[in-house]
Amino acid sequence: xxxxxxxxxxxxxxxxxxxxxxxxxxxxxxxxxxxxxxxxxxxxxxxxxxxxxxxxxxxxxxxxxxxxxxxxxxxxxxxxxxxxxxxxxxxxxxxxxxxxxxxxxxxxxxxxxxxxxxxxx
Amino acid sequence: xxxxxxxxxxxxxxxxxxxxxxxxxxxxxxxxxxxxxxxxxxxxxxxxxxxxxxxxxxxxxxxxxxxxxxxxxxxxxxxxxxxxxxxxxxxxxxxxxxxxxxxxxxxxxxxxxxxxxxxxxxxxxxxxxxxxxxxxxxxxxxxxxxxxxxxxxxxxxxxxxxxxxxxxxxxxxxxxxxxxxxxxxxxxxxxxxxxxxxxxxxxxxxxxxxxxxxxxxxxxxxxxxxxxxxxxxxxxxxxxxxxxxxxxxxxxxxxxxxxxxxxxxxxxxxxxxxxxxxxxxxxxxxxxxxxxxxxxxxxxxxxxxxxxxxxxxxxxxxxxxxxxxxxxxxxxxxxxxxxxxxxxxxxxxxxxxxxxxxxxxxxxxxxxxxxxxxxxxxxxxxxxxxxxxxxxxxxxxxxxxxxxxxxxxxxxxxxxxxxxxxxxxxxx
Numbered sequence: 001x002x003x004x005x006x007x008x009x010x011x012x013x014x015x016x017x018x019x020x021x022x023x024x025x026x027x028x029x030x031x032x033x034x035x036x037x038x039x040x041x042x043x044x045x046x047x048x049x050x051x052x053x054x055x056x057x058x059x060x061x062x063x064x065x066x067x068x069x070x071x072x073x074x075x076x077x078x079x080x081x082x083x084x085x086x087x088x089x090x091x092x093x094x095x096x097x098x099x100x101x102x103x104x105x106x107x108x109x110x111x112x113x114x115x116x117x118x119x120x121x
Numbered sequence: 122x123x124x125x126x127x128x129x130x131x132x133x134x135x136x137x138x139x140x141x142x143x144x145x146x147x148x149x150x151x152x153x154x155x156x157x158x159x160x161x162x163x164x165x166x167x168x169x170x171x172x173x174x175x176x177x178x179x180x181x182x183x184x185x186x187x188x189x190x191x192x193x194x195x196x197x198x199x200x201x202x203x204x205x206x207x208x209x210x211x212x213x214x215x216x217x218x219x220x221x222x223x224x225x226x227x228x229x230x231x232x233x234x235x236x237x238x239x240x241x242x243x244x245x246x247x248x249x250x251x252x253x254x255x256x257x258x259x260x261x262x263x264x265x266x267x268x269x270x271x272x273x274x275x276x277x278x279x280x281x282x283x284x285x286x287x288x289x290x291x292x293x294x295x296x297x298x299x300x301x302x303x304x305x306x307x308x309x310x311x312x313x314x315x316x317x318x319x320x321x322x323x324x325x326x327x328x329x330x331x332x333x334x335x336x337x338x339x340x341x342x343x344x345x346x347x348x349x350x351x352x353x354x355x356x357x358x359x360x361x362x363x364x365x366x367x368x369x370x371x372x373x374x375x376x377x378x379x380x381x382x383x384x385x386x387x388x389x390x391x392x393x394x395x396x397x398x399x400x401x402x403x404x405x406x407x408x409x410x411x412x413x414x415x416x417x418x419x420x421x422x423x424x425x426x427x428x429x430x431x432x433x434x435x436x437x438x439x440x441x442x443x444x445x446x447x448x449x450x451x452x453x454x455x456x457x458x459x460x461x462x463x464x465x466x467x468x469x470x471x472x473x474x475x476x477x478x479x480x481x482x483x484x485x486x487x488x489x490x491x492x493x494x495x496x497x498x499x500x501x502x503x504x505x506x507x508x509x510x511x512x513x514x515x516x517x518x519x520x521x522x523x524x525x526x527x528x529x530x531x532x533x534x535x536x537x538x539x540x541x542x543x544x545x546x547x548x549x
Contacts, residue, residue: 042479043479043481045178046465046469046479046481047481047484049174049462049465049466050462050465050484050486052542052546053458053461053462053486053539053542053543053546054488054535054538054539054542054543055542056541056542056545056546057545057546058545060541060545061538062537062538062540062541062542063534063535063536063537063538063539063541064535064538064539064541064542090500090502090518090520091488091500091502091518091535093518094502094503094504094516094517094518095486095504097504097516098484098504098506098515098516
């Protein structure tokens, strides 16, 4: 399990993501390890194929935000916001709509385990 | 429904790899005596992605050979942006080096001449033969030149198609850049199904972009279309009116009455209702699966290859997988995004068949961005799942007409981000 600290939060490249980081801090501050942190990483690695067509596994940014190295709760919250329609991007709403809680947890476990810049799996 | 199994694959495997060459053999004792051989024909978004994912995720347990004559790949996707002067040529070219150096893929620098599905061999241009336990065929499309009267591969050197990215793309750009004000460009659009449904209309947009930037207010572009409608039609029509009023004219069969012959000597295109004397003619003919797939009996009467929806395995042969533009992929369009998505599903299925890897349920994705003008893009996309053995759309979306400038600018940022992402995913 990765320690949940501000160090592990991806640096927000755009102001919109600062909100995310704030959510992450509050969640990690509560030190609550939900089921999201215990997802099936191997299943997440398979599901991640859908994500890394756009989001670079290295954490690189060329117009689409990086999603590696996030605390699992942060990742799940963001995806739930797309699934619920609270976040506007149609591509992400469309992606998130079909994911179950288990699948979001799996993705969160996988991407959360990737160190930005490592490109490792 | 037949399925390919590990046992059937291993039965044909060669006992080549000794334990000393097999760092993962201890983890997979069953494989210590034979490394299953995967041969992948075609290094585009389908084939190269699959080769990388199988080689990387199997940790060396599968011997992967990529059959691809070129040392680098020119992406058809974003080649319209090169045409429009939005991208440099180098930026749409990607070398295969990392696939070999990082993932241990054998890059056979040759074309595939023939597949023997009974003997499970692929014969290369140079006569060499490769044995396979499983074969992936991802040849993309071939152009049906004769679908347009008077059009041939030789004529294409004067009237470029530029639908297979490479020298043809550069030829079309050179012709476009050399035009003077008052020129007429005629594009002949292809019939369904074809590679990149919004591609011809993004191309017309990028041509108009170049003409507008040069101040060629008297130049025009006519698109002669054999179809009654096309992808993102309302969005393109709105964008053309906004950015290039009076410059782009689209004609459906009711308007042109039927597309006749092209004549390279006089730069003329005939239709039932009028003949057009042009300064540039871009012919995008009808398309079928690449010849290697058709010659191997993997296609049906449509000219494309039927597949099993949950694995991308060929419906004709359980030891063969077909990917990308060459396939009949249900509701999925022929796009690099689709091929890349299919490759990941297929990579999982191939690993599960050849090794002890877990098999996960198939799910597919596609998004197509199209650039209309600077900072002005639209998108369409969907999620797809196997239903009744057909890849079926389960959720779709498309940009709305009337979107504000900020939304369209953000969509273009996303478009550029996607290109960086997918090319990294395929080639690095």
